[in-house]
Amino acid sequence: MSALSYSEGKMNITFHGRKALVTGASQGIGRDIALKLSQYGAKVTAIARNQQLLDVLHxxxxxxxxxxxxxxxxxxxxxxxxxxxxxxxxVNNAGLAILAPLLDVTEQQIDSLFGVNVKALMNVTQHVAKDLISRGAAGSIVNVSSQASMAGLQDHTVYCATKGAVDAFTRAAALELGKFGIRVNCVNPTVIMTEMGKLGWSDPAKAKPMLEKIPLGRFGEVEEVTDAVLYLLSDRSTMITGSTLAVDGGYLAV
Structure with a gap:
């Protein structure tokens, strides 16, 4: 799959000759993953809803x-x-977040969140896995989940449920696809300082309670999630499948 080497104390990674697909790639984490994969030699296809943002990426x-x-x-x-x-x-990165108290959640919100966060992920994974198996090719799949899959968050009941489903799907898919040489893992970020993250968490009053639960005392940066994703895609992680890798500054350890 990928080839890694060490030069001047640094780990160099290349995905030359590999074809990569990134969903939700028009902005934020998905955009950075698509750019880095291309930078490291992969032939990248980016999928998202917003054609204008995709054109900017291209x-x-x-x-x-x-x-x-x-x-x-x-x-x-x-x-x-x-x-x-x-x-x-x-990289199944596409995701939707609609926050509402449990008692106010609507059927439409539930359908929308599960439609993107779970159903779409399964659809894309099924297609890619079938093709890999038909070619007798090994592959690596990384799902972008969330710390919300393993921790209850205020007004996140449906979002937490969808990300819990992503983690469970990752484990089951890893079990079924391992015999074909296909690895399936997920990363579980805390609040990440994308442009949307900055808008939502720049208020110190709102951020303080969350930051107090993170041992490292800060929110994550986009490249920290990208690095974790690239590691799981690469041959440096060939014995890792069915895992959930928290990129959360220790939030889940508290």
């Missing part, structure tokens, strides 16, 4: 192929995946 790195699609639409997603062709490395 203009920044013309080597990245982009497709706009609503991943919650099962058939439309299948159609796009059939156009992309074979994939060796998959």
């Amino acid at each position: 203009s920044e790195d013309p080597k990245i192929t982009v497709f706009a699609v609503d991943l919650s639409n099962w058939d439309a997603t299948k159609n796009v995946l059939s156009q992309i062709g074979s994939v060796d490395l998959l």
Whole structure:
């Protein structure tokens, strides 16, 4: 899959000759993952809903192929995946967050969150896994989950439920696909300082209670999640599958 070497005390990673697919790649963590994978030699395809943001990504790195699609639409997603062709490395990053108290949650909110965070992830994974198996090729799949999969958060009942489902799916998929040489893992970030994260957590009064639960005393940066994803995609992690890697500054350890 990937080749790693050490030079001047640093670990160099390359994905030359590998085809990578990143969902939710138009902004934030997914965008950074797509750019870094391309930088390290992968032939990257980026999927998201927003064509305008995808065009900006493509203009920044013309080597990245982009497709706009609503991943919650099962058939439309299948159609796009059939156009992309074979994939060796998959990052299921697309996600939706709708926050509401349990007693106010609506059916539409539940359907929307599970449609993107769980159903779409299963759809893309199924397609990629079938292709890998048909080619007799090994592959690596990384799902972007959340610390919310393992900790209750205020007004996050449905979001927590979807991310718990992502973790459970990761373990079960790893069990089924391991015999084909396909590894499936997930990363579980805390609050990450994407542009959206900065908007939501820049208020010191709101941030203080969360920060007090993080032993390292800060929120995460986008590149810290990207580094974890690239590690799990790479051959440096060939004996790791079915795992949940917390990128949370110790939040879940408290």
